[in-house]
Amino acid sequence: xxxxxxxxxxxxxxxxxxxxxxxxxxxxxxxxxxxxxxxxxxxxxxxxxxxxxxxxxxxxxxxxxxxxxxxxxxxxxxxxxxxxxxxxxxxxxxxxxxxxxxxxxxxxxxxxxxxxxxxxxxxxxxxxxxxxxxxxxxxxxxxxxxxxxxxxxxxxxxxxxxxxxxxxxxxxxxxxxxxxxxxxxxxxxxxxxxxxxxxxxxxxxxxxxxxxxxxxxxxxxxxxxxxxxxxxxxxxxxxxxxxxxxxxxxxxxxxxxxxxxxxxxxxxxxxxxxxxxxxxxxxxxxxxxxxxxxxxxxxxxxxxxxxxxxxxxxxxxxxxxxxxxxxxxxxxxxxxxxxxxxxxxxxxxxxxxxxxxxxxxxxxxxxxxxxxxxxxxxxxxxxxxxxxxxxxxxxxxxxxxxxxxxxxxxxxxxxxxxxxxxxxxxxxxxxxxxxxxxxxxxxxxxxxxxxxxxxxxxxxxxxxxxxxxxxxxxxxxxxxxxxxxxxxxxxxxxxxxxxxxxxxxxxxxxxxxxxxxxx
Amino acid sequence: xxxxxxxxxxxxxxxxxxxxxxxxxxxxxxxxxxxxxxxxxxxxxxxxxxxxxxxxxxxxxxxxxxxxxxxxxxxxxxxxxxxxxxxxxxxxxxxxxxxxxxxxxxxxxxxxxxxxxxxxxxxxxxxxxxxxxxxxxxxxxxxxxxxxxxxxxxxxxxxxxxxxxxxxxxxxxxxxxxxxxxxxxxxxxxxxxxxxxxxxxxxxxxxxxxxxxxxxxxxxxxxxxxxxxxxxxxxxxxxxxxxxxxxxxxxxxxxxxxxxxxxxxxxxxxxxxxxxxxxxxxxxxxxxxxxxxxxxxxxxxxxxxxxxxxxxxxxxxxxxxxxxxxxxxxxxxxxxxxxxxxxxxxxxxxxxxxxxxxxxxxxxxxxxxxxxxxxxxxxxxxxxxxxxxxxxxxxxxxxxxxxxxxxxxxxxxxxxxxxxxxxxxxxxxxxxxxxxxxxxxxxxxxxxxxxxxxxxxxxxxxxxxxxxx
Numbered sequence: 002x003x004x005x006x007x008x009x010x011x012x013x014x015x016x017x018x019x020x021x022x023x024x025x026x027x028x029x030x031x032x033x034x035x036x037x038x039x040x041x042x043x044x045x046x047x048x049x050x051x052x053x054x055x056x057x058x059x060x061x062x063x064x065x066x067x068x069x070x071x072x073x074x075x076x077x078x079x080x081x082x083x084x085x086x087x088x089x090x091x092x093x094x095x096x097x098x099x100x101x102x103x104x105x106x107x108x109x110x111x112x113x114x115x116x117x118x119x120x121x122x123x124x125x126x127x128x129x130x131x132x133x134x135x136x137x138x139x140x141x142x143x144x145x146x147x148x149x150x151x152x153x154x155x156x157x158x159x160x161x162x163x164x165x166x167x168x169x170x171x172x173x174x175x176x177x178x179x180x181x182x183x184x185x186x187x188x189x190x191x192x193x194x195x196x197x198x199x200x201x202x203x204x205x206x207x208x209x210x211x212x213x214x215x216x217x218x219x220x221x222x223x224x225x226x227x228x229x230x231x232x233x234x235x236x237x238x239x240x241x242x243x244x245x246x247x248x249x250x251x252x253x254x255x256x257x258x259x260x261x262x263x264x265x266x267x268x269x270x271x272x273x274x275x276x277x278x279x280x281x282x283x284x285x286x287x288x289x290x291x292x293x294x295x296x297x298x299x300x301x302x303x304x305x306x307x308x309x310x311x312x313x314x315x316x317x318x319x320x321x322x323x324x325x326x327x328x329x330x331x332x333x334x335x336x337x338x339x340x341x342x343x344x345x346x347x348x349x350x351x352x353x354x355x356x357x358x359x360x361x362x363x364x365x366x367x368x369x370x371x372x373x374x375x376x377x378x379x380x381x382x383x384x385x386x387x388x389x390x391x392x393x394x395x396x397x398x399x400x401x402x403x404x405x406x407x408x409x410x411x412x413x414x415x416x417x418x419x420x421x422x423x424x425x426x427x428x429x430x431x432x433x434x435x436x437x438x439x440x441x442x443x444x445x446x447x448x449x450x451x452x453x454x455x456x457x458x459x460x461x462x463x464x465x466x467x468x469x470x471x472x473x474x475x476x477x478x479x480x481x482x483x484x485x486x487x488x489x490x491x492x493x494x495x496x497x498x499x500x501x502x503x504x505x506x507x508x509x510x511x512x513x514x515x516x517x518x519x520x
Numbered sequence: 521x522x523x524x525x526x527x528x529x530x531x532x533x534x535x536x537x538x539x540x541x542x543x544x545x546x547x548x549x550x551x552x553x554x555x556x557x558x559x560x561x562x563x564x565x566x567x568x569x570x571x572x573x574x575x576x577x578x579x580x581x582x583x584x585x586x587x588x589x590x591x592x593x594x595x596x597x598x599x600x601x602x603x604x605x606x607x608x609x610x611x612x613x614x615x616x617x618x619x620x621x622x623x624x625x626x627x628x629x630x631x632x633x634x635x636x637x638x639x640x641x642x643x644x645x646x647x648x649x650x651x652x653x654x655x656x657x658x659x660x661x662x663x664x665x666x667x668x669x670x671x672x673x674x675x676x677x678x679x680x681x682x683x684x685x686x687x688x689x690x691x692x693x694x695x696x697x698x699x700x701x702x703x704x705x706x707x708x709x710x711x712x713x714x715x716x717x718x719x720x721x722x723x724x725x726x727x728x729x730x731x732x733x734x735x736x737x738x739x740x741x742x743x744x745x746x747x748x749x750x751x752x753x754x755x756x757x758x759x760x761x762x763x764x765x766x767x768x769x770x771x772x773x774x775x776x777x778x779x780x781x782x783x784x785x786x787x788x789x790x791x792x793x794x795x796x797x798x799x800x801x802x803x804x805x806x807x808x809x810x811x812x813x814x815x816x817x818x819x820x821x822x823x824x825x826x827x828x829x830x831x832x833x834x835x836x837x838x839x840x841x842x843x844x845x846x847x848x849x850x851x852x853x854x855x856x857x858x859x860x861x862x863x864x865x866x867x868x869x870x871x872x873x874x875x876x877x878x879x880x881x882x883x884x885x886x887x888x889x890x891x892x893x894x895x896x897x898x899x900x901x902x903x904x905x906x907x908x909x910x911x912x913x914x915x916x917x918x919x920x921x922x923x924x925x926x927x928x929x930x931x932x933x934x935x936x937x938x939x940x941x942x943x944x945x946x947x948x949x950x951x952x953x954x955x956x957x958x959x960x961x962x963x964x965x966x967x968x969x970x971x972x973x974x975x976x977x978x979x980x981x982x983x984x985x986x987x988x989x
Contacts, residue, residue: 062578063557063908063917095830100545157840158831159545162898165831168555168905172830188555188908197546216843224846224866226798229693330796331693363614363626373679379686403686434631441633441652444583448913 028290041468042447044457045289047296051305052277055296056457056467057289060450064189065170066285067450070199071458074273075179076253077246077391078311083265085218085253088176090266090274092214094183095160095174098205102159106207109154113209116147117263120212124260144212155209163198167191171451178247179391180463186451189286193295200299203274211263219259222252229331233503236327241338241395241499245316277305282458282467284450316340316393323499328506335408336501337398337415339493344390344464350476351488352396356383357435358427358485359398359418364434366418367400377406377414390464395499396492408502423489426482439474446470554901557908559934562921563755567763569771570742574922575758576749578914582653584750585915586663589926590645592738595713595777595855601726603718607680608731609640612647612739615676617662618669622676625662634659638666642714643777643856644926645738653751657761664765667744670735672728684723691717692988695797695967696866702986703803703965706791707860709783714855742771747922749914779857782807786961788981793967793988800872800968801864804879806956808852808859812929817940818948819852819861819956824899825891825949826850826882826957827863831898833882838865844875856927861956869972876964876980883962886953890946903941 026035034046045057079086099106123140126132164172164185172185183202187195225231235250242248253261283292319340342348360367360383367381381400389395402411446453460469565573597604613636616622629636634651636659647667651659692698701717708715746766752758784805809815827834827850838848848865863883867875891899911917924933966977967988977983 060580062580062913063560063911065908065912098545152841157836161830163546163549165829166898166901166905167549167552168901168908170906170909186909186912188557188905190555191552194549194552197549201546210840213841213843217839217846220799220844220867221846223798223868224696227695227801227866332690362630364630373675376679376682379683379690401686401690403682404689430631434633437631437633439633441583441635441650444581444652445650447581448583450912 030290030293033289033293041471044467046467047289047293049276049296049301051301051303052275052279053296053300053303054280054461055293056280056282056461057287057292058282058284058453058457059287059289060284060447060453061286064286065186065450066189066192066195066283066287067171067186067454068184068195068199068281068283069451069454069458070183070203070279070281071455071462072181072183072274072279073179073391073462074181074269074278075177075391076249076251077178077313078273079246079249079253079269080265082257083253083261084249084257085222085251086257086261086265086269087181088251088253089215089218089258089261090208090269091174091176091181091183092218093208093211093266094202094206096209096211096214097156097160097207098201099207100205101163101201102156102209103154103207104156105154109151109207109209112147112151112154113207113263116144116151116212119144119147121262121264124262128260148210148213151209160198160202167194167198176251178251178389180459182455182459184451184455186285192283192287192292196295196299200303203279204303206270206274208263208266208270211266215258215261218252219255222255222258225250225252229329229334229503232327232329233334233336233501236325237336237338237397237499237501238395240323240325240501241319241340242316244314245392246313247316247389247392247394272309275305275308276300276303278308278462280458280462280467282454282461284454284457311391313392319497319499322495325501326504327501329503330505331503332404332505333402333408334503335398335400335402335411335415336503337400337412338395338499338501339397339497341386341393341396341492343393344386346393348488348491349385350473351480351484352385352492353473354427354432354435354477354480355422355485355488355493356385356396357438358422358431359383361435361438364431366422367415370418371400371411371414375414377403378411379403381411381415408504412500412502419489419493423486423493426486429482432480432482432485436474436478439477443470443474555905555908557911557938559911559921560917562918564921564925565755565759567741567767569767569769570740571762571766571769572745572922572925573759573762574745574747574918574925575752575755576914576918577752577755577758578749579751582751584651584653584656584748584752586649586651586660587747587915587919587922588647588667589745589747589922590647590739591643591743591774591777591926592645592734593640593643594716594718595643595779596734596738597713597716597722598730599711601722601730602716603684603723604726604730604734605640605645606718607677607684607723607726608734609638609645609647610680611672611676611731612666612670612735613638614680616671616673617665618671619665620662622671622673625666628662629659632659636663636666656752660761660765667739668766668769672731674728677728677731681723681726684718685720688718688720688723695795696799696801698793698988699801699803699864699965699967700862702793702967703791703805703862703963704860706789706965707782707784707805707963709780712783713777713779714858715783737772738774740772740774741766741769743774745922745926747915747918749918777856779855782858782860784963788960788962788964790964790966790977790981790983792965792970792977792983792985794970794985795967795988796969797967798868799866800869800966800973801866802872802876802879802968803965804863804883804959805963805965806861806863806883806958806961808854808861808956810857810859811854811927812856814940815952816852816854818944818952820903820941821896821899821944822886822891822949822952822957823850823852823861824902825895826886828899829902833885834863834865834879837882838867838875838878842874842878844868844871844878848875848879869969870974872966872968872973873975873979876966880959880962880980883957883959886957887950887955888953890950893946896944896946896949900941900944904938907938 461467638647
């Protein structure tokens with residue numbers, strides 16, 4: 002393979018970020034590091050005594066700053082029978098604090114305690130094999146009247162409304178299997194305001210309106226049940242994993258959601274929401290010395306504690322081909338999954354390259370051979386890890402057959418592409434193209450600020466290094482074509498394979514729904 | 521501040537919208553001023569053939585972005601040939617050019633890590649490219665030929681047409697996506713340029729000659745705005761490169777577009793598709809205004825207060841307080857000649873009527889009582905303070921300035937935007953509420969499982985049931 006001019010471009014790409022009137026070591030407290038290797042952007046790293054890690058990148062175009070706070074806690078960390086709890090807490094983190102969203106927390110707290118007691122009694126009654134309908138009704142009414150009482154003390158959406166007034170953009174949060182990330186962009190002059198808001202949020206959250214928000218999340222779950230792609234993915238992970246918690250949907254199983262309590266969420270918060278479990282990345286028009294000073298001021302007294310061990314059941318080797326047809330009122334779709342060895346495993350770059358050779362662009366093999374050549378599918382894509390990284394996850398392939406072709410034909414054609422790569426390695430051109438694309442994407446990733454902040458904080462806290470994407474490029478560059486074939490032979494095998502296809506129910510959809518109801 | 525609570529109680533609305541300064545918890549935040557931001561200057565040039573060029577030089581990263589905005593889209597499809605615009609513009613990118621075979625374009629651009637996409641929307645088409653600085657000249661050669669000399673290779677036409685047919689077959693796979701399309705179709709009319717769908721017959725009726733004619737009618741320099749940003753050396757150098765490739769592009773008269781009136785004339789109309797799906801999907805469509813209308817200032821504030829985010833009335837009442845929905849909101853949609861205001865929600869069928877009742881109630885209330893000073897203050901802050909984010913990258917800045925001209929906004933629109941929003945009053949918002957949000961003048965579209973509904977949809981008015989197709 003020809004050697005590629007990757008380094009010069011990366012130098013070019015990061016040098017201007019450095020050339021600005023960037024951080025000077027003498028202004029910064031001891032322990033601060035400034036990335037000096039020109040391959041990487043000049044990120045300033047500082048860790049507070051309580052373990053909260055800061056990553057700061059000065060970037061100036063207009064005066065804005067983007068913030069991403071990544072916690073190493075996700076759906077895998079939910080206790081048994083409490084799937085969805087990580088996501089539920091993330092929703093609750095928008096409900097205010099002891100001073101926000103409330104007009105009198107002292108009085109409110111007493112009502113919240115009575116709500117919790119009543120809700121627990123209601124859940125217990127509803128969970129009984131022979132629940133007493135009269136008692137359920139009574140408890141529901143009591144809960145509802147207590148919620149009304151608590152409502153008197155609630156200042157609606159004060160937390161969100163304050164961000165609104167401050168001029169926030171893209172305020173959001175997401176929960177996934179491995180992590181929970183809180184994001185927002187603000188005018189740069191609001192740096193201290195962010196510190197005030199977020200330190201209060203993470204030090205003093207009050208999970209008010211819990212049972213109403215739980216209903217909202219059940220609606221979110223129903224919405225996903227109406228979405229064919231989400232239904233298929235949920236089935237794929239639930240079937241491919243039989244032991245490891247990646248089998249559980251981040252939205253939670255409906256029955257678990259019905260039983261979650263505010264106490265569960267508070268315990269979850271107390272266990273995982275500590276400064277030594279978080280990385281904050283700030284990208285924008287900020288001075289690192291000021292960021293560090295303010296972080297010390299507002300987050301310095303946030304108490305750390307030891308985290309529980311999070312080594313969950315290791316997924317046993319599959320040794321089986323798993324196949325399922327999910328009936329759903331949609332045109333056919335094919336989802337394929339193969340266990341990968343995990344993002345930090347030395348085989349992973351080869352699997353990433355393999356996925357790209359298959360599905361990168363119109364010159365990728367899927368497009369060239371399945372969309373154009375055989376004209377079997379509307380589209381097909383491969384992904385080596387689906388962004389999961391704390392534990393081994395799935396290499397996935399998705400294909401939408403084009404009528405009159407079937408999922409079976411699409412599957413056979415995908416296997417042909419896989420098998421071809423097992424015997425003949427990709428060409429040098431194919432691999433160079435992928436490397437050039439990664440290189441350009443690394444530059445593109447520096448254009449936006451919030452995505453960059455998210456990627457830095459997630460990289461640091463979840464993948465173990467904020468330079469993850471840059472290092473991956475170097476690892477990809479070191480691959481030899483035969484490594485790709487070896488990875489295909491090792492991982493894309495029948496004994497490591499789970500197949501899910503969506504197909505129309507045999508009966509008309511309305512009748513099928515009726516039949517399900519009768520059960 | 522106490523008065524606000526009283527007002528809410530007196531109007532019978534159980535609404536507790538920030539009855540105190542919402543910065544009271546953290547008084548230090550109250551000191552913060554309104555963000556002052558002036559839109560940075562952007563270079564504008566015009567070639568002799570009419571091509572307008574907006575350019576922002578920024579040498580921070582070795583990347584250059586190019587976008588072309590062209591006045592044409594699906595609204596220009598001839599009757600019986602719906603899909604012509606979308607197929608034509610897709611094939612500019614995919615169908616090869618006079619100088620380059622399609623395969624050569626794919627191979628060259630993808631090898632360079634460059635991205636090029638072209639697509640037609642309702643009234644506009646957009647061709648966007650991003651490329652590393654070192655490859656700019658080569659990529660711009662291809663980009664210019666794509667814009668100027670499309671070849672519509674037969675095999676690529678077949679692939680693109682088959683793809684469209686498959687997308688038509690799959691258009692009802694996800695009911696939450698069907699909802700907006702079908703509601704809009706009933707609102708404007710099945711044959712209206714803003715409402716119609718691509719059908720198998722219409723896409724099959726499109727010939728390559730149709731595409732060539734369509735292309736040559738609309739892809740003209742005087743109908744196009746070109747936007748370039750990033751790591752080029754100087755405006756002079758850039759203009760030289762552009763003139764070398766676009767300077768002899770021939771101008772021509774482009775037909776004006778006149779949209780007929782929307783089919784929906786007012787009154788309560790309800791359409792329903794009965795489908796076994798875990799949520800009922802509701803859309804309420806009402807008449808809006810055209811994109812450049814000055815009425816958009818109060819409407820922006822009104823729709824933000826009503827359904828624009830976590831603190832909006834719809835969100836607080838339907839989601840936060842009642843737990844009836846995950847997604848609920850109100851947003852205006854704009855075209856060059858008319859628009860609509862949509863209020864949408866996904867909710868479980870067993871309680872759908874509670875959500876719909878509350879949504880209608882909120883629409884009605886918006887025309888009955890003024891928004892509170894606290895709501896107005898919050899919404900203005902939420903509109904003015906993040907204004908800077910419209911310009912947060914060199915290309916976003918260049919695009920904003922280009923769109924100001926492309927869409928025909930009055931001169932100084934962006935520079936005066938903050939001032940205009942500041943001038944919105946309780947009175948002008950109430951006036952907009954009265955004129956636009958009367959729930960008796962609303963088209964309601966529902967997709968859901970009627971067997972599970974807590975109340976018949978006919979409780980809300982006369983229902984026309986449609987079959988999904």
